Amino acid sequence: MAQTQTVNPYEYTNLGNQVQINPYVHTANDMFYQQQSNFPQPLQYHLYAPRGPERTKLDPHQRTIHGLFLPDNLREELQKKNEATLQSVPNIALPVVDVYHSLVPLDMTVNKSSSAFGFPSSVYKAWSNKDGKPYVLRRIEGFRLANEKHIMNVQRWKKILSGSIVTVHDAFTTTRFGDSSIIFVYDYHPCARTLHDEHFGGQSTRHLSQRNNHHQNASEAQIWNYMVQISTALKTIHAAGLAARLIDATKILITGKGRIRLNACSILDVLAPDQHASMLEYQLEDIHSLGRLVLSLACGGTGVLQNPKKGLEHVQRQYSAEFRAALNYLIVVPEQGQMKTIDEFISQYAYSHFAQSLDSAQLANDELESHLSRELENGRLVRLLTKINFIIERPEYEDQRAWSETGERYLLKLFRDYVFHSVDEHGHPAVDMAHVLACINKLDAGSDEKVMLVSRDEQNCFVASYKELKRHVDNAFNELCKPSSLALRR
């Protein structure tokens, strides 16, 4: 049997005369076709050392290295999301459907439940070859579309944009799975968990993206936060003349800390349109479904819906009067001729919690913006370093072998040595991030401060200001970017 050679991409130049692999070569297809053959290497979360004991009472001019980058937990969360987005499953026989390929099942349930839609359903992550982005496909298995008109109901959903709703993109029928299925296409939210898995637990290991079995009962503040977001979603949906028709803990996604979104919208409008009820009745049913969800969350499971009276007694004992009044409004069926609306619920019962939610969203936004502005600084430095690396030690430019070693480019090479290859008085490498950042920032700002650059053989010494060095970088980079004079001559 042929042996598979394991190659470390970082050592590919050491392969001598054997297979030459260049992992950095990109083909035009890479954007659309992720590699299916093997799992990606797990990301090395430890690459940045974790925060050590905090040094308190730093002087105003002192900063720790961690202060220059994203906080560890945010970085790790974003990396996990990237990893989940790129995750693929090798040797899995799933078809290409319409423009979607590289399907990865997100729902690993063996016995598929039909309770939500009346048909078993499966959920896949897939890549679109139209725009190269990941999407979620929800396949309703064994469904035959009786009337083409019904699938048009999705068009109205496509126009709905809300932070509390998973955006609907498309719906189409397919026989690519060997049966007649209908596919609904949604935004993909990496590492999303359902509200059911988070708070009712028990089955969370079913899903690829959810490896822990931890779940916890929701607190009153958390339930208010959910109520605010779901009523915001319902307000948008009802204002568009539609109804959610499915407010269920398994169909609400948690996509970030305290952030939830209504999932699987539009499906029942295609599968079961106009079931002898008016839109107003469906909208009223949305309000009652929200009430049932709140009751289940307050009592820690959907079992309470078998005996709501007992559940309400529990709420009476454990929850505030304000909470009980809101739940009462949602759950109690109005008398004949009376109507309830989500707007009325918001203005009469949830108003103060909307203000609170808005405030905490603003605070979270401020925090993210400050992290973003810090990363912007880092992005600026990376761009400058990239430019420098395009220039220094370039083996050849326009037939000139020594281009990068002569003139002002030579100074840039010495500057690179000064920034990265300094040694201390014992000859040990000076690995000092603060020195690197200070130098690159001064270069970017073009400061008048001067720096002494010494040749590697220590025979020559140059003094240049950061301002001059910055000009050298710009000149050399512009030279690289100009249309090739060789090409013009040919």
Ligand SMILES: Nc1ncnc2c1ncn2[C@@H]1O[C@H](COP(=O)(O)OP(=O)(O)OP(=O)(O)O)[C@@H](O)[C@H]1O
């Ligand atoms: N839009 C989405 N983005 C990211 N992940 C999603 C999305 N929709 C669903 N998922 C993932 O797929 C999993 C399965 O979703 P599904 O709606 O089938 O939930 P379920 O709990 O399995 O419900 P059911 O019991 O009806 O099958 C979810 O737990 C979630 O991790």
